[in-house]
Amino acid sequence: QVQLVESGGGLVQAGGSLRLSCAATGRTDRIFATAWFRQAPGKGREFIAVIKRTGGTTSYADSVQGRFTISRDNSKDNVYLQMDNLNTEDTAVYYCAADKGPRYFASESQGSYDYWGQGTQVTVSP
Numbered sequence: 001q002v003q004l005v006e007s008g009g010g011l012v013q014a015g016g017s018l019r020l021s022c023a024a025t026g027r028t029d030r031i032f033a034t035a036w037f038r039q040a041p042g043k044g045r046e047f048i049a050v051i052k053r054t055g056g057t058t059s060y061a062d063s064v065q066g067r068f069t070i071s072r073d074n075s076k077d078n079v080y081l082q083m084d085n086l087n088t089e090d091t092a093v094y095y096c097a098a099d100k101g102p103r104y105f106a107s108e109s110q111g112s113y114d115y116w117g118q119g120t121q122v123t124v125s126p
Contacts, residue, residue, distance in 0.1 A: 001026045001027060001115075002024055002025070002026045002027055002028060002030060002031060002098050002114070002115040003024070003025045003026050003115070004022055004023070004024055004096050004097070004098060004115055004116065004117035005022070005023045005025075005117055005118070006020060006021065006022050006094065006095065006096050006117040006118065006119060006120040007020070007021045007023070007120060008020040008021050008120060009094060009120030009121045009122045010121075010122070010123070011123045011124075011125060012086055012122075012123070012124055012125070013124070013125050013126075014086060014087050014088060014124055014125065014126055015085060015086065015087075016086055016124075017082070017083060017084045017085075017086065018083045018086065018122060019080060019081070019082050019083070020036070020080065020081040020083065020094055020096075020120060020122075021078055021079075021080055022034060022036070022078065022079040022080070022081075022096030022117060023076075023077065023078050024077040024078070024079070024098060025077065028077045030100050031053050031098045031099070031100065032052065032053060032099050032100055032101025032102055032103060032106075033050050033051065033052045033053060033098070033099045033101065033103075033106040033107070034050070034051055034053065034072065034079040034096060034097070034098050034099075035047065035048070035049065035050035035051075035096070035097050035098075035099070035106070035107075035108070035113060036048040036049050036050075036070065036079075036081045036094060036095070036096055036097075037094070037095045037096075037097060037110055038090075038092035038093065038094045038095065038122075039092055039093050039095070039119075040089075040091060040092040041091075041092075043092075045095070045110055046061065046063075046092075047061050047108040047109070047110065048060070048061050048064055048068065048081070048094070049061065049064065049068055049069075049070040049081060050070070050106040050107070050108060051070045051071065051072050051079060051106070052106050053072065053074065056072065057106060058070050059106060059108065061108075063089075064083075064090075067083065067084050067085045067086075068081060068082065068083050068084070069081070069082040069084075070082075079096060081094070081096075083122070086122075086124045087124060088124050088125070088126055089124075090122060090124050091122060091123050091124045092121075092122060093119040093120065093121050093122075094119060094120050094121075094122050095116055095117055095118075095119045096116075096117045097110065097113035097114075097115060097116045097117070098113060098114060098115040099112050099113050099114060100114045
């Protein structure tokens with residue numbers, strides 16, 4: 001089993017930045033990739049970014065490309081999401097998720113992910 005805990009959410013003004021962290025514990029050696037998803041009020045869960053545990057290959061949703069950066073620190077089993085130039089449409093609960101794999105490519109589909117954190121709220125004010 002893998003446990004995931006997100007942190008770093010909060011309230012920020014439009015144009016500001018936040019850095020989210022996802023700490024993994026348990027059988028972290030089983031993690032193939034870690035992704036961030038978000039869910040805004042009244043909307044479905046949306047893929048944001050993913051990073052492979054080995055090699056560090058990343059992928060981003062078009063809506064955050066160039067503004068968000070996903071990174072990892074395998075020594076700490078942490079994955080980060082640096083969010084810059086935030087806007088009100090980024091307001092959501094942000095979740096990290098881990099995929100056991102194995103796969104050829106990191107997935108952007110939430111159905112591929114085996115473990116989920118509890119989420120952290122990000123609110124962007126005008």
